[in-house]
Amino acid sequence: MSAPAPSPLAIVDAEPLPRQEEVLSETALAFVAALHRRFTPRRDELLARRAERRAEIARTSTLDFLPETAAIRADDSWQVAPAPPALEDRRVEITGPTDRKMTINALNSGAKVWLADFEDASAPTWENVVTGQLSLIDAYTRSIDFTDERTGKTYALRPDEELATVVMRPRGWHLDERHLTDADGTPVPGALVDFGLYFFHNAKRLLDLGKGPYFYLPKTESHLEARLWNDVFVFAQDYLGIPQGTVRATVLIETITAAYEMEEILYELRDHASGLNAGRWDYLFSIVKNFRDGGPRFVLPDRNAVTMTAPFMRAYTELLVRTCHRRGAHAIGGMAAFIPSRRDQEVNKVAFEKVKADKDREANDGFDGSWVAHPDLVPIAMESFDRVLGDRPNQKDRLREDVDVKAEDLIAIDSLDARPTYAGLVNAVRVGIRYIEAWLRGLGAVAIFNLMEDAATAEISRSQIWQWINAGVVLDNGERVTAELARKVAAEELADIRAEVGEKAFAAGNWQQAHDLLLKVALDEDYADFLTLPAYEQLKG
Numbered sequence: 001m002s003a004p005a006p007s008p009l010a011i012v013d014a015e016p017l018p019r020q021e022e023v024l025s026e027t028a029l030a031f032v033a034a035l036h037r038r039f040t041p042r043r044d045e046l047l048a049r050r051a052e053r054r055a056e057i058a059r060t061s062t063l064d065f066l067p068e069t070a071a072i073r074a075d076d077s078w079q080v081a082p083a084p085p086a087l088e089d090r091r092v093e094i095t096g097p098t099d100r101k102m103t104i105n106a107l108n109s110g111a112k113v114w115l116a117d118f119e120d121a122s123a124p125t126w127e128n129v130v131t132g133q134l135s136l137i138d139a140y141t142r143s144i145d146f147t148d149e150r151t152g153k154t155y156a157l158r159p160d161e162e163l164a165t166v167v168m169r170p171r172g173w174h175l176d177e178r179h180l181t182d183a184d185g186t187p188v189p190g191a192l193v194d195f196g197l198y199f200f201h202n203a204k205r206l207l208d209l210g211k212g213p214y215f216y217l218p219k220t221e222s223h224l225e226a227r228l229w230n231d232v233f234v235f236a237q238d239y240l241g242i243p244q245g246t247v248r249a250t251v252l253i254e255t256i257t258a259a260y261e262m263e264e265i266l267y268e269l270r271d272h273a274s275g276l277n278a279g280r281w282d283y284l285f286s287i288v289k290n291f292r293d294g295g296p297r298f299v300l301p302d303r304n305a306v307t308m309t310a311p312f313m314r315a316y317t318e319l320l321v322r323t324c325h326r327r328g329a330h331a332i333g334g335m336a337a338f339i340p341s342r343r344d345q346e347v348n349k350v351a352f353e354k355v356k357a358d359k360d361r362e363a364n365d366g367f368d369g370s371w372v373a374h375p376d377l378v379p380i381a382m383e384s385f386d387r388v389l390g391d392r393p394n395q396k397d398r399l400r401e402d403v404d405v406k407a408e409d410l411i412a413i414d415s416l417d418a419r420p421t422y423a424g425l426v427n428a429v430r431v432g433i434r435y436i437e438a439w440l441r442g443l444g445a446v447a448i449f450n451l452m453e454d455a456a457t458a459e460i461s462r463s464q465i466w467q468w469i470n471a472g473v474v475l476d477n478g479e480r481v482t483a484e485l486a487r488k489v490a491a492e493e494l495a496d497i498r499a500e501v502g503e504k505a506f507a508a509g510n511w512q513q514a515h516d517l518l519l520k521v522a523l524d525e526d527y528a529d530f531l532t533l534p535a536y537e538q539l540k541g
Contacts, residue, residue, distance in 0.1 A: 008183065009029045009036070009180050010180070010181050011024065011179060011180060012180075014126040017126070017130050019134055022134065022137070023130050023137070024197075027200070028201065029180075031199075031200045031239060032196035033188075034235075034239065035192045035195075035235070036188045036189070036192055037182075038235060039228065040188070042231075043189055043192075046222070046224060046225050046228060047174060049222070053221075053257060054289075057291065057294075058294075061294040062407075062411070063257065063260050063407065063410070064407045065261075066261060069223065072263060072264055072267050076326075078267065078270060080269070080270045080273035080329045081245055083330065085210070086210065087113075087214060087248055087274055087330070089393035090113050090275070090330055090368055090369035090394070091368065091369045091370075091385035091386070091389060091394075092110075092369060092372060092381045093112065093114070093115055093164075093332065093370070093371050094106050094111040094115070094164065094372055094373070094375065094378060095114075095121060095372075095373055096114070096115070096117060096373070097132070097445050098116050098132030098135045099132070099135065100131075100138075100146040100155075102445075103116070103144060104139075104155040104156065105155065107158075107166075108158050108162070108163065108164075110375070110379070111164045111378050112164060112165065112369065113165050113166075113369070114165070115167050115168075115169055116132075116136060116169065117444070117445075117454075118132055119169045119171050119218050119219075120218070120282075120444065121445040121454045122444040123440075123441075123443060124171065124539070125442045125539060127442070128442060129179075129190075129193065133197050136168070136198065136202060142157060144157065165211055166211075166214065167214040167216050167250060168194075168213075169216035169217075170192075170193075170194030170195045170198070170217075171189075171191050171193075171194055171218070172191060172218045174533070175189070175530075175532065175533075175536070176190060177189070177190045177193040178536070195215065195232065195236075199240070200240070203240055203242055203246070204240065207242070212246050212247065212248060213246065213248075214247070214248045214249070214250075216249070216251075217252065218252050218282075219254065219255065220252065220253075220255065221257045221258055222261055222265075223264035223265045223267070223268050226251060226264075226268040227268040229249060229269065230268050230269050233249070244271065245271050245272065247272045248272060248274040249273060249274060250273075250330070251265050251266075251269070251273075252276075252277045252279055252282070253265075253279070253283070253316075253320055254277075254279040254282035255282070255283070255286040256286045256287045256290055256410070257286070259319070260407065262276060263323055263326075263327065266323070266327050266329055267327075273327075273329055275324055275332055276320055276323070276330075277332040277333075277371075278308075278316065278331070278333055278334055278367075279334055279335065280313070280334050280335065281457055281460045284460050287411070287413065288460070288464065289527070291413075292463075293470075296414075298411075299420070299468070300420075300467065301419050301424065302420060302421055302424025302427070302428075302464075303424070303427075303428070304424070305416075305424070308334060308358070308361070311412060311416065312412045312413055312415055315410050317362075317365065317367075318365065318405065319403060321400050322400040322403040324396070325395075325398060325400060326399060328396060330368045330394060330396065331366065332367065332368065332370065333370035335371040335372070336370070336380075336381065337373045337452045338354075338373070338377065338450060338451060339451060340376045347450060351450070355372075355380050359380065359385065360387075362384070363384045363389070366395055366400050368394035368396060370385070373452035420468055420473050420475055420476075420481070421475055421476040421477075425465065425468065425481060425485070427461075428461040428464050428465050429465070429486065429490050429493050429518070430493050431448055431453060431457060431458070432461040432462055432465075432518040432522075433518050434446070434448050434514075435453050435455075435458045436514035436535065437513070439535060440510040440513060440517075458518075458531055459531050462518055462521045465522035466522050468481040469481050469482060469483055469522075469523070487523075490515055494511060513538065517531075517534065517535060521534065
């Protein structure tokens, strides 16, 4: 007897979009409904488990490797599945949202991989969710083009063999899609919407192209969350009649709890695992979130002072490389977020030197690849990895057995010789307001002060303000960080923005709304788990 048909999903409070029926077909929605019915209850349980673990961290102010999974870590026999040919060489990856222009530019960029982002680089308006899927469908059928209305410049794809391999990033487990609900009115998790629509429409098409459905998994906090993803992959492949192991997933180790479970995460996904990625802003945001009441030793200095060479960050990245290579997985490095200036070549020169030094360090440390945010940075990163890799696709044979990271090394925040500054507070407010304003207009990837910023930037900015206030931090100028000081700095920034953009543009934007939202999540006694949750309630579309 066949299984009963899944409950139909309803599209609610969403204006119809051109061609949306191509994405939201009856069969595609039936697949998403099946994912929702089967996996959302477990998602809900795992979100509750996050809260329990956070309460335990608040009680103990420590973390350790899990005793119950020690046997997995001690077992030298297991490896992840071999990388498919399209993911053997990942020496440079470019990131960005899935609008049509970015889709073409990223695929044409010369990078080996494009992280096609439905998460932190994309504000989840219904238009972005649906048209992003259309961009990828059109790219795979080579029916995508774009003409810039302002400049008249046209964009088209290069030959297939010159295009980057797509690794798609769905939303994290914590975000729902309010415009897609089941018969009970329960929204479908955004992760299942993004994954489900992409997989349903493109998995077989990608296999025909000699590639496959590849994913980046964000905001993972435990190996149990990785297990959930693995079960999703198994179900999805069976549903479409695709061989098991076709899916490949790279997990972002961007939470402090996941850093203690890297081997277990790879183990849970081993038939579908491709690698792990080391990020910075979300990782720091997670440290603040989890240890926000842990006292002075967990207070972070200005975000720009916490580089990947900080002792606790170096422990994290070196452990990641060792873990990946021990298990046959790729280790992918962090983001070079610089956006080149078309007017100031001196700014570019200094920034390019910093990018080169950062990518040289990653390649020399054993990473197999790294991220950039702009096509102009692809050659710089490529040169760094070419110098180390030569003709080899990766350096997974470099096992880094010299690395010995203890549990306490990952949270030795006070090993960093830097302190919070007034300039750091101002920068957190400035970047926070400017990013949130753009996000509320539907933009997730935003160039601010020559850096490509995404939601992780706003998260670390507001988290640091919250932490500094609640820890009673005294800045380099002798001022104590208080709610009143944060309000004063925010008011000054809002006035500066009004003067900078002019009254008309200021009135047309979301500046006051962004100011208010930043202060709410930075000053509320109850720390919001994710800025994007209250922000999504204010997002139009």
